[in-house]
Amino acid sequence: MNDPIDLNRYFSSGWDPGLPPLNLVRRRRQRTLRIRIRDDVIIVSGPASVSRSRMMRFVGEKREWILKVCRRRMEKAGKLAEKRKQAEGTILLRGIRKPLLDEPVPGLRKSGLTEREHDVIHRFNPDRDPDHALNDKRLIDTFYRQLAKKELLERCDYWSVQLPFRPARISIRNQRTKWGSCSARGTISLNWRLVKCPPDIIDYIIIHELCHLRHFNHSKAFWETVRRCYPGVSEARAWIREHSDEIFADF
Helix, strand or coil: CCCCECHHHHCCCCCCCCCCCEEEEEECCCCCCEEEECCCCEEEEEECCCCHHHHHHHHHHCHHHHHHHHHHHHHHHHHHHHHHHHCCCEEEECCEEEEEEEEECCCCCCCEEEECCCCEEEEECCCCCCCCCCCCHHHHHHHHHHHHHHHHHHHHHHHHHHCCCCCCEEEEECCCCCCEEECCCCEEEEEHHHHHCCHHHHHHHHHHHHHCCCCCCCCHHHHHHHHHHCCCHHHHHHHHHHHHHHHHHCC
């Protein structure tokens, strides 16, 4: 990988300020030129024999597309930063943000979170944590995962009886990009982050995965089965498109 290239300096005009740097990568087994855009870098990869000038011409040819994708990502990052700011001092459960309140308990051996009707309490030992700041992400993740094991398994058991499509096994996992999955062996895997979603979205994801036990694909027959079991597919997918970044950001 070469040193990062500043697009605004390399090209005389036509590029937005604030674009991430460009990295050129040559791969022995690659046959074509490709561009991947991330928040912090634009990666242009190509065959080992391709010249630097050819790769940069390719970048110039794809200028409009690169600008469009980068602007979209920057806009999304701005919205996410605003949501992160608004979410401070709260925890997202079943589609609702609840206040996260500190409660010092002298002599407490282990910190933990407890959900109540209108809020979530963080109990901690003030002698061990004098700043009483909830700054341990693992504590919140553990709370979410424990909740997921209980509530997601209950909903999956409920729907597997109603449909009825019975999985061989149900697993709660830490999937970074997927809401859930269904293996060829009949194992349903659900993302623990689902407990952040409204109940109807949780049901949609579970029904979606259970229907893969009948149709192990995304064929027309599969979607007909899903819609028969869950008529609000379009609304659920629209909600997921709008909120998935916030859910997976884990703030």
